[in-house]
Amino acid sequence: MRIDEEGAFVGLVGGSPTRTQPHARKNSPSAPLDSRDARFVTELVFGVTRWRRRLDWLISQLRPTGGALDPQLLQILRLGIFELLELRKPDWAINSHVDLAKELVRPEAARLVNGVLRNLTRMRTANAIPKPKLEPGFSQSQRADVFGIAASHPSWLVERWMQRFGEAETLKLLASNNRRPVYSLRVNTMKVDIGVLEQELQEGGVDVERSPYLPEEYLRVNSGLQEVLGQGLLKDGLCQVQDESAGMVVSLLDPQPGEHVLDACAAPGGKALFAAARMLGKGQLVANDANARRLRGLPGTAARQGLPAGFLTVGSADLREQSGQRHVPFDRVLLDAPCSGLGVLAKRADLRWRRQPADIQSNALLQDELLDAAAQLVRPGGLLVYSTCSIEPEENDLRVDAFLSRHPDFTAEPAPPGLLPDSVLDDNGFMATFPHVHGIDGAFGARLRRRQ
Incomplete structure (x- = not known):
């Protein structure tokens, strides 16, 4: 409910699969969840969030009547259907959801939960689970609706990808986003x-x-x-x-020992730490982010990873506010820009429900502003790498094209031979990864060289 109603990040509610601290039982004097229970809670939160649209469609097919549901009752039904269908729980698992409805909602709600879930198990036994159907003559938008329900993605995004990739490739991408992330x-x-x-x-x-x-x-x-x-x-x-796509962005930057390097939008700091390792802790690395809180733990992590004192400087400035100020220019600048995150939907199950088409356009405006600001910090002959975790051209190639039209003192250059595998490079020599093609997060990276 916190994800739906408060906009909470799914990892904060269910616990990220990469977290090391125990999950506490809120409002309970008992001990924190053990690791097995914690993994189960995480699987439930991620799974129900990922499959939300399909679950809600199934509820609409299984309920005897329509109308709005109490939010807590809706969540109980989602959980029950997810456990029965995706986790293949036995029929007796229904009892826990019936009891939950009695406790959290009202006795009549328990009867609804029992009826819907019993109906589902009968259909499961008969191999007759409802599925959205494609009808002859459906328009592309109608086909996108069907695929969006079946694969639990918003229709606008499915149709967008169908127009770009075609139907078959889009279905592979949707399936990839729904797999357990690697x-x-x-x-x-x-x-x-x-x-x-x-x-x-x-x-x-x-x-x-x-x-x-x-x-x-x-x-x-x-x-x-x-x-x-x-x-x-x-x-x-x-x-x-750290995902391999993030590592390849740092490889694209190719920072060298002794250089002066800036990670301009560094939070939470993973790329900066990899750049530091590539630099062997020699030179100077500045990790900056407009949100100081998100870099708070970076110095301690850097020390644990063996980086020497004085090598890493942490800053907290909005890059755009530095425009026109005098700075010592950097040999290399990484701008891992804020973006839609549509390349990481397997790991961020909630993002598919948060994004709207207008977000991509508004991101593009911010990305242009950040690129213009970052360009001023690159020395003549130096390198600016622009990257995102998006697979949308408006946030990637088109931003590079627009930047080059505004900055004739920069030129795009392909990744040097051997720096990255050819399989992750597009025709321009830019890095472009896709979940259904490369088995990792979708991401983009481009090298922009400032002329001497």
Whole structure:
């Protein structure tokens, strides 16, 4: 309910799969949830959020009458259907939801919950679960509605992708967004050899493999992430949870030891820490973000990862407010700009329900302003890397085109040979990853060189 009514981030409600602290039972004197229960709660929150549209459509098909439902009753029905259909819970699991409706709503609500869920289990047994149907002659918008219900995405987004990718490719993308996300570890090679850590994790029962994109620095965790977190490897500074697409953005930046580097929108700091490792802790790295609170823990993490004192400076300025001020120019600037986040819907299940078409346009205005501000901080001959975790051209290629039209002193350059795998580069040499193609978060990155 906090996600629906208060706009809470799904990870704050259910607990991010990457969190290390225990989940407390709010308003209860009892001990925090154990790790097994915590994982189950997280799965419920993420799953119900991800499948919300399909669950609500099923409720509309299974209810004897229409009309608005009490918010708590709606959540109980969503939970019950999710557990029965997606988690394949046995029929007796219905009882807990009936009891929940009695306690949180009213006795009559319990009868509704029992009727809807019993109806569902009968359909499950008969292999007759309702499905939205495509009818001959449906328009693209109507087909988008059907696919949006079946794959639990907003129709506007489905139709947008159908126009861009075609129907078959869109269905693959929708399916990818609904899979359990894959998490990766960026190994801190300043403190541990990746081969040694890989072997230790495998011997401890964690299913890991080398990243196909960054095999010398990243391990992909197929199962056992909670075991990794429980071993304290993050607290010891040996690794951090970070998607490979984020790592490839830093590879695109290619920071070198001894350089003066700026991560302009750095929160929460993962890319800055990887850049620091690439720099071997030599030179100067500035991690800036307009939200100082989101960088509060970065200095401590940097120290645990073995970075020398004085190497990292943390700033909290709105980049746009620095326009016109005198600065020591940077050799390299990373602008990982605020964006729609439509490339990370597998990990951020709530984002699909928060975004609207107008958000993409408003983001573009902000991204242009930030690019203009960042450009002033790059020395002649230096490099500006623009990146997002979006797969939308209005936030990616089109922003680069608009920037170059305003800044003739910059030119786009393709990624140098060997810097990134060819499979993640588009025809312009820009980095472009897609969840259904590359099996990682969708992201974009472009190198913009300032002329001498």
